[in-house]
Amino acid sequence: MTVRGRTALITGGGGPLGRAFALALVEAGAQVILVGRGEQALADTATRVAKDGGRARTAVCDVSVPASVHALSDQLADEEVSLLVNNAGVAGPVKPLTDIDPEEWDDVFAVNVRGVYLMCRAFLPPMIAVGRGDIVNIASVSGKRPLLNRTPYAASKMALLGLTRTLAGEVGPHGISVNSLSPGPVRGPRMDRNFRLTAELTGTSTEAAERDFASRAALNRLVEEDEVARALMAMLAMPGLCGADIDLSAGMIAPA
Known part of the structure; x- marks a missing residue:
């Protein structure tokens, strides 16, 4: 399996992991589209990619808003996006559950879960039509073991694992692999x-x-950012990987 010549769409493209994914994919020969809410952050990532001799397009989109995702899919209607990296995410509050407002809880799920659902809903139909594609959802080891004072984040990432496994069963017969990558704390x-x-x-x-x-x-x-990017590339090099969750946590889920 190779990513050379394929078009990869990376949400959260203006963040550190988005940058690391973009650099690795461009180096491997993919065409990259960076998506995020911050225009300047996206431009900064594109500039970093250009310094390495590559090129990345940018598109501003709020993945938690259906109209914004719909506009993005219309904008990219002529592109064959065969690789979707759902990397956009928010950390949410750091405080006990009893001190968390419902709005804070909803804000985390809006991006971390709803955003993945909306992006998959928008970009899966063309993949199904041609019978190929890869989706990698960036989850977390959070929730697999206690993460005190971070209940919305941990719950959202565990929800993402359920989404990944169920979606893999739905679209695997169409030649599409859906997996999740669960980093531990990334510096x-x-x-x-x-x-x-x-x-x-x-x-x-x-x-x-x-x-x-x-x-x-x-x-x-x-865990370091480049380690997570290398893990993504390793996953894409395993054509039989589907419905799987890969931990990259320096052993964070090992028994204490």
Whole structure:
């Protein structure tokens, strides 16, 4: 299996993982379309891709809004998007469930679950029509083991696993593989924010919060962005992979 010559659409394309996925896919010969809510962030990722000699198109879209996703599918009607990476996601609040407002809960599910549903609904029909395609949903190890004070995020990522496995059964007969990639905590701005909020909540230091979190992994470390991108490429190189969830967590789900 190869991605050379294929068109890949990456949601959350302006974020760190979106950038890592784009660089890996372009290097392998794919045409990349970056999707996200922030025009400048998308442009920054496209510029980074260009520095490596590649090219990435950008399209502003809020994956949680049906009209926005519909407009995106119309805009790309002439493109054969055969690879969809549902990477858009929000971290949500860091506080006990009893302190979480319903609006905060809904905001997390709107992007992390509803957004994946809307993107799949929009871009699956052309894949079904030609009998080929790959969808990779970026889930998380969160929810597979306790993640205190992060119930909306953990619940949304577990919901994504159910969506992945069921959708794989629905569209696998059409030649389309649907899988999920579940990173552990990935070093970067989002985890820095979470460590800071955890430190404020627990009355400890940001450094101590990071050390405590990393100690839950068998390898006693966080995962790097380029490792997640390499995992994505490895999954796409396995044509028999369908309905699977791949953990890349440095052993975060290993028993403590």
